Amino acid sequence: MEALAQAMxxxxxxxxxxxxxxxxxxxxxxGALPGISPSIAMALLLPLTYGMEPVTALVxxxxxxxxxxxxxxxPAILIRTPGTNSASATVIDGYEMARQGRAGxxxxxxxxxxxxxxxxxxxxxxxxxKPLAMVALAFTPPAYFALGxxxxxxxxxxxxxxxxxxxxxxxxxxxxxMVGSDPMSGVPRFTFGEPDLLGGIKPLLVMVGLFAxxxxxxxxxxxxxxxxxxxxxxLKLPDWxxxxxxxxxxxxxSVIGTFEGVTPGAGGTIAAFMAYSEAKRWSNHPQEFGKxxxxxxxxxxxxxxxxxxxALVPLLSLGIPGSNSAAILLGGFLVHGLQPGPMLFExxxxxxxxxxxGLLIANIAMVLIGLVILTPCIxxxxxxxxxxxxxxxxxxxxGVYSVHQSMFEVGLALGVGVLGYLLRxxxxxxxxxxxxxxxxxxxxxxxxxxxxxxxxxxxxxYTDKVSLGLLILAATLTAYSLWREFAxxxxxxxxxxxxx
Amino acid sequence: MRIRxxxxxxxxxxxxxxxxxxxxxxxxxxxxPESLLADGVGASGVPTALGWAMAALGLIxxxxxxxxxxxxxxxxxxxxEDKETPAGMxxxxxxxxxxAILAAYVVITPYLGYVGSTALLVGAVARFxxxxxxxxxLIIAIAGALGLWLLFDPxxxxxxxxxxxxxxx
Numbered sequence: 001m002e003a004l005a006q007a008m009x010x011x012x013x014x015x016x017x018x019x020x021x022x023x024x025x026x027x028x029x030x031g032a033l034p035g036i037s038p039s040i041a042m043a044l045l046l047p048l049t050y051g052m053e054p055v056t057a058l059v060x061x062x063x064x065x066x067x068x069x070x071x072x073x074x075p076a077i078l079i080r081t082p083g084t085n086s087a088s089a090t091v092i093d094g095y096e097m098a099r100q101g102r103a104g105x106x107x108x109x110x111x112x113x114x115x116x117x118x119x120x121x122x123x124x125x126x127x128x129x130k131p132l133a134m135v136a137l138a139f140t141p142p143a144y145f146a147l148g149x150x151x152x153x154x155x156x157x158x159x160x161x162x163x164x165x166x167x168x169x170x171x172x173x174x175x176x177x178m179v180g181s182d183p184m185s186g187v188p189r190f191t192f193g194e195p196d197l198l199g200g201i202k203p204l205l206v207m208v209g210l211f212a213x214x215x216x217x218x219x220x221x222x223x224x225x226x227x228x229x230x231x232x233x234x235l236k237l238p239d240w241x242x243x244x245x246x247x248x249x250x251x252x253x254s255v256i257g258t259f260e261g262v263t264p265g266a267g268g269t270i271a272a273f274m275a276y277s278e279a280k281r282w283s284n285h286p287q288e289f290g291k292x293x294x295x296x297x298x299x300x301x302x303x304x305x306x307x308x309x310x311a312l313v314p315l316l317s318l319g320i321p322g323s324n325s326a327a328i329l330l331g332g333f334l335v336h337g338l339q340p341g342p343m344l345f346e347x348x349x350x351x352x353x354x355x356x357x358g359l360l361i362a363n364i365a366m367v368l369i370g371l372v373i374l375t376p377c378i379x380x381x382x383x384x385x386x387x388x389x390x391x392x393x394x395x396x397x398x399g400v401y402s403v404h405q406s407m408f409e410v411g412l413a414l415g416v417g418v419l420g421y422l423l424r425x426x427x428x429x430x431x432x433x434x435x436x437x438x439x440x441x442x443x444x445x446x447x448x449x450x451x452x453x454x455x456x457x458x459x460x461x462y463t464d465k466v467s468l469g470l471l472i473l474a475a476t477l478t479a480y481s482l483w484r485e486f487a488x489x490x491x492x493x494x495x496x497x498x499x500x
Numbered sequence: 501m502r503i504r505x506x507x508x509x510x511x512x513x514x515x516x517x518x519x520x521x522x523x524x525x526x527x528x529x530x531x532x533p534e535s536l537l538a539d540g541v542g543a544s545g546v547p548t549a550l551g552w553a554m555a556a557l558g559l560i561x562x563x564x565x566x567x568x569x570x571x572x573x574x575x576x577x578x579x580x581e582d583k584e585t586p587a588g589m590x591x592x593x594x595x596x597x598x599x600a601i602l603a604a605y606v607v608i609t610p611y612l613g614y615v616g617s618t619a620l621l622v623g624a625v626a627r628f629x630x631x632x633x634x635x636x637x638l639i640i641a642i643a644g645a646l647g648l649w650l651l652f653d654p655x656x657x658x659x660x661x662x663x664x665x666x667x668x669x
Contacts, residue, residue, distance in 0.1 A: 165561075178546065178547045185543050186537070187533055221590060386630045390621070390626040390644075397621070398614075407606055411603075418599060426511075451540055451541060452539050
């Protein structure tokens, strides 16, 4: 009850509700643009949140994530081009429905399945986060160090196939985190005499550079997007008979989205494809999948919207971002001097409950805005790509400048963007680098604090039971990933050689 | 599916670059001064460990790319990778051109101010990305820059650079 009162006060005592509507609107428009992922749409707004109240800023960012998941399905259905990665599975049946003149019906199913998924995910988020955070309240410096190491071991799941490259990206991120004054003695490190670097490299700059600038450097040579036709799209919400047919794929999407959301590194794309596959397996009409099945739209759209909430469970309870979008939201917390994790419920409960309330508003806003946004979305998707690139970059440089009124930081974000471009060329995943930047301080400062407590004795990391448990978990995750990378391909190669 | 026998050149190149960067990083870490307030680990302790970890990752990358050549260590190319890439240098040259425009923006903004340099940025990027040169380009670029200035300066109360050429700081 007290939590509800805090949520209400946080929401109504700030600009959080308009923020939720604006965030959803921005998210839908951003998600509808192929190449603009939810994390890029969030990163573009991140610098603007600097002067806002924490609740308003975080609700705004989280709402962008909610809106982008629906927005991504619009070009997926209309022009066979997913606006976001997690809308890729929606293309299969959504575009087939559009070809049959049922684009409006597919968009309506996407909207309602997204609402159900978003609300289900919110219930899981509220139920699971606080108990997990309460456990983490007993953490000591060694446990925090171990938690940071567990966060880094999550890299294994985020490495997109090469664990070595994942750890390389994490190491680069940790290098960024080492820049600035030493947390214990205040000695400047890697500042090369530049006073602007004394305060360190802010995660915000890394995120904007790595996601937004890199994407524009890639998009400049990518072919133009297909055009959408406004004439064929009039939103049609599912009727009762259709709702009865969709309950099963929606339930499947909800369960899969929950598991994939709380698993760092899995994310909405995997959830959407798994939900599609399972919905087909359990469907009474499996033969319709791939030929315009409404269930083939509902399952992935529900799953990727569940993830928008459940991906926040590890972030809010442990401070570990498990996806790009959760990492940007973490940037939003850091911008306001808040550290997500066990202490957040103690230090700023109104922010957490306000965020829960904001997510509820965002899901409702998604339906209300979704009913009227289609025409503007089609207009936006049809804008010439050169203008979109130009204005996105203008927004990026203006946003980064606005944080500290520093052109040096604009240059730094552009530099990170170039690094991101080179890393992408070398197939090095970007998210582990973000993890390294945000977890670097936590790992180093708690490692050194722990050793200060024991006079340099490392045994504290395994005599502290929580630390030992977390380190074992981190080692297990890493070992499993190593096995998956080295042993599994060998087994598959042998099997292929046999069949050849 | 094809079978590839040979060095993975991009990974070998990446591994060598990582080795070079880690050497530079270890050198920079060794230059970090020690403070009287230093703990047992010291300001350079974690960066040094990190530098060695980077070097190890670089070595692993090099070794993996070279070992792919050894007999019996053949790499099967998945079906979706089994096609010629149209790459060429064009995408990288375009990215480099875009970067040059952005770098010029960082340099000229303190002199020209926000509105002028942002209008130039929008116009230059749009033209460079393929928009036709003409009156529309100028109008949209200037209107866009003014719109962004309105959003940030009067609406969000974030002071933007006026430009030293116009008497600003």
